[in-house]
Structure formats: structure tokens, C-alpha cells
Amino acid sequence: MLMRASWMAVLVAVFGLSVPSVAADGGAESLPSFKLKDPAGKEFTDADVRKAGVVIVVTIPNVKHQDPQKHWVHEISKEKWGADGPKFILIEDLAQSPYKDKSMNGMKESYKAGSIPQLLVDDTGDFRRALGVQQDETNVLVYDKDGRLLAFEKTSEDLEELVPKEALQRVHAAIAKLFTAK
Numbered sequence: 616m617l618m619r620a621s622w623m624a625v626l627v628a629v630f631g632l633s634v635p636s637v638a639a640d641g642g643a644e645s646l647p648s649f650k651l652k653d654p655a656g657k658e659f660t661d662a663d664v665r666k667a668g669v670v671i672v673v674t675i676p677n678v679k680h681q682d683p684q685k686h687w688v689h690e691i692s693k694e695k696w697g698a699d700g701p702k703f704i705l706i707e708d709l710a711q712s713p714y715k716d717k718s719m720n721g722m723k724e725s726y727k728a729g730s731i732p733q734l735l736v737d738d739t740g741d742f743r744r745a746l747g748v749q750q751d752e753t754n755v756l757v758y759d760k761d762g763r764l765l766a767f768e769k770t771s772e773d774l775e776e777l778v779p780k781e782a783l784q785r786v787h788a789a790i791a792k793l794f795t796a797k
Contacts, residue, residue, distance in 0.1 A: 642767030646758040647745035651706070651735040654719070654726040659735055668701040668760045668793035672732065673743050674753040675711045676718035683753040683770035686778050688732060694790055696731045701793040703732040710740030711750060757789035759796060765789040
């Protein structure tokens with residue numbers, strides 16, 4: 616741990632990199648600032664999604680993550696999303712895809728502006744790292760309107776139950792807080 620901390624200090628001092636403050640169970644404690652584009656090239660920032668809270672699914676455009684991604688999106692999409700309420704975004708970490716061009720072309724072909732969840736592309740993986748999400752994982756993070764982390768869930772390694780019921784309940788409880796907050 617000391618070795619890791621000293622290397623982080625060097626990275627911060629030499630390169631000006633910031634290390635996110637991560638909650639004990641994972642996920643950045645505060646929503647990091649970001650500028651990401653949808654597959655059509657429209658830019659979105661943290662200010663666009665922070666107003667009423669945000670639910671973020673971070674994933675990778677590959678076959679391994681296809682089922683957990685679809686399951687989380689299906690379950691979270693059951694909420695009553697509206698124009699003025701919390702936002703639901705899907706972040707595709709393109710940096711981890713071995714087929715970046717093919718993945719991006721597929722996203723462009725199937726993308727519909729205004730759809731829920733809002734699809735955004737993380738070309739470099741920088742936003743995934745800022746969120747405290749490890750490589751090769753599909754995670755769900757829920758942030759309130761002040762950018763505070765309310766929930767962080769990982770996809771299970773158990774292929775029989777990719778999204779454990781308890782994790783789903785915790786995410787829905789956090790989302791309920793977003794809808795009731797004024």
C-alpha cells in the first residue's frame with residue numbers, strides 16, 4: 616500500500632494527474648467532471664447530467680460485457696425517466712475494445728438521439744478511471760444532484776446471476792432517492 620501511495624504521489628507531482636477519492640466498496644465518492652460525446656458527436660458534460668442526479672452504467676463494447684450491460688440497462692430503464700428528472704447514461708469505454716472502429720461504427724448505426732439511456736463514449740478510458748471503475752468490469756454508479764455517490768455496484772462473476780437481486784435493490788433504492796429529492 617505504501618508503494619502504491621508513493622507512486623501515486625509521483626504521478627500527481629510530475630504529471631499533474633489527480634487520483635479520485637474512492638469509497639470503501641468502490642466508485643469515486645464525487646462525480647468527476649467530464650466532457651464526452653455521443654456516437655453522433657454531440658458533447659455532454661457533467662453539468663448536463665448533474666442537475667437532478669445521474670445513474671451511470673460503465674461498460675465495454677465487447678461480447679463478455681454484453682449480457683450484464685443489457686441486464687442493467689433493462690432493469691434500470693423500468694424507472695420513469697423524464698426530461699427534468701435524474702439522467703440515465705451508458706458509458707462505453709472504447710479504450711478497452713480490441714475492435715474500436717467496428718465498435719464505434721456499430722454504436723453510430725444503432726444510435727438514436729434522445730434515447731434512454733443516453734449513450735456516451737469514453738475514447739481514452741479516463742472517465743472510467745476517474746469514476747474508480749476497474750478495467751474489464753461493468754459497474755453501476757448512482758450520484759445525487761450534488762455529485763455524491765449513493766450507490767456503486769459491480770456485475771457478479773456468477774454467470775447464473777449477473778446482477779444479484781440485492782445489488783439491484785440497492786440501485787433501485789438509490790434511484791428512488793433521486794426521484795424524491797427536491
